[in-house]
Amino acid sequence: xxxxxxxxxxxxxxxxxxxxxxxxxxxxxxxxxxxxxxxxxxxxxxxxxxxxxxxxxxxxxxxxxxxxxxxxxxxxxxxxxxxxxxxxxxxxxxxxxxxxxxxxxxxxxxxxxxxxxxxxxxxxxxxxxxxxxxxxxxxxxxxxxxxxxxxxxxxxxxxxxxxxxxxxxxxxxxxxxxxxxxxxxxxxxxxxxxxxxxxxxxxxxxxxxxxxxxxxxxxxxxxxxxxxxxxxxxxxxxxxxxxxxxxxxxxxxxxxxxxxxxxxxxxxxxxxxxxxxxxxxxxxxxxxxxxxxxxxxxxxxxxxxxxxxxxxxxxxxxxxxxxxxxxxxxxxxxxxxxxxxxxxxxxxxxxxxxxxxxxxxxxxxxxxxxxxxxx
Numbered sequence: 001x002x003x004x005x006x007x008x009x010x011x012x013x014x015x016x017x018x019x020x021x022x023x024x025x026x027x028x029x030x031x032x033x034x035x036x037x038x039x040x041x042x043x044x045x046x047x048x049x050x051x052x053x054x055x056x057x058x059x060x061x062x063x064x065x066x067x068x069x070x071x072x073x074x075x076x077x078x079x080x081x082x083x084x085x086x087x088x089x090x091x092x093x094x095x096x097x098x099x100x101x102x103x104x105x106x107x108x109x110x111x112x113x114x115x116x117x118x119x120x121x122x123x124x125x126x127x128x129x130x131x132x133x134x135x136x137x138x139x140x141x142x143x144x145x146x147x148x149x150x151x152x153x154x155x156x157x158x159x160x161x162x163x164x165x166x167x168x169x170x171x172x173x174x175x176x177x178x179x180x181x182x183x184x185x186x187x188x189x190x191x192x193x194x195x196x197x198x199x200x201x202x203x204x205x206x207x208x209x210x211x212x213x214x215x216x217x218x219x220x221x222x223x224x225x226x227x228x229x230x231x232x233x234x235x236x237x238x239x240x241x242x243x244x245x246x247x248x249x250x251x252x253x254x255x256x257x258x259x260x261x262x263x264x265x266x267x268x269x270x271x272x273x274x275x276x277x278x279x280x281x282x283x284x285x286x287x288x289x290x291x292x293x294x295x296x297x298x299x300x301x302x303x304x305x306x307x308x309x310x311x312x313x314x315x316x317x318x319x320x321x322x323x324x325x326x327x328x329x330x331x332x333x334x335x336x337x338x339x340x341x342x343x344x345x346x347x348x349x350x351x352x353x354x355x356x357x358x359x360x361x362x363x364x365x366x367x368x369x370x371x372x373x374x375x
Contacts (some may be wrong), residue, residue: 017044018051022282026054069125072118076134081105083138084304088275088297091289096321098154101139102304123162133172134164140182142307151321156188162197165202168266184214192220204235211236237272244278251284264291
């Protein structure tokens with residue numbers, strides 16, 4: 001991905017995907033060649049590639065996606081979609097500090113359809129808004145059930161860029177929380193860096209409106225995309241989540257260890273929580289604790305579980321559950337961002353290459369040179 005373009009003071013990230021079809025192998029007329037090239041372009045885009053050559057399999061994949069799109073609308077009323085919950089463990093008291101909600105589609109014919117497949121279909125067919133509404137209703141209702149049982153378990157829900165840019169979304173959230181009589185502070189909405197950057201102005205309006213209600217925001221998969229430090233400073237973000245691709249190898253790959261450490265230190269400066277994803281062993285957990293990470297999430301603590309399995313996990317897990325919320329940190333104010341360094345603490349400017357890697361191996365080099373974090 002190229003550095004973003006600045007248009008009317010806003011940074012816009014622009015990418016491209018190329019589909020290739022060659023005559024006569026892939027068609028003998030312009031109509032079939034264009035259709036096959038377009039299918040190849042979609043494959044390139046979905047696979048994160050710069051280009052893709054038509055192979056013939058794209059037609060079968062398209063037919064399969066069309067069939068899934070038709071079935072998706074009946075998936076909720078027929079109870080084919082279920083929510084799974086993965087625990088997050090807080091540092092310090094080693095207690096369950098929340099859960100991330102993940103959706104699973106058990107298709108009657110195709111079996112388990114992964115979210116990476118059906119969420120893009122929901123976005124393309126306009127079904128993402130009713131799907132998100134249902135997911136929020138189910139997740140917050142489950143939170144209320146846990147609360148009645150004496151468990152304080154905040155719920156984190158992923159939302160798509162389309163939902164984030166929907167000007168009516170704050171009203172939807174407010175209606176659900178009011179109807180269920182659940183505090184907005186118990187809901188964390190996870191958004192990606194790319195979702196913010198695709199329409200910064202609308203993203204800011206949505207985030208600010210929901211934050212005013214008490215809803216918390218988290219930047220998911222931090223470090224894998226492009227995020228301007230200036231936008232992180234302006235948006236009322238509660239936490240950033242270190243992508244698991246960095247956490248997996250932090251004990252063996254020095255570059256990944258530096259990135260994780262840098263993100264944790266940056267979180268301390270900005271006054272936001274830092275959650276590490278992909279923790280799969282005790283040694284990694286202890287290393288993250290030593291760095292000052294706020295929370296951890298991964299198979300070492302528990303995999304995503306159905307509500308029945310999660311309730312059973314709660315009964316036998318070695319991790320206690322908080323009965324009341326514990327404030328770890330709060331969204332920082334602009335005044336805090338401008339505070340000088342404490343005496344005795346040296347500010348070290350990171351090499352540009354480290355900052356660029358932190359931002360997904362791309363970025364604005366002028367901003368990278370200005371960025372300094374305490375090490």
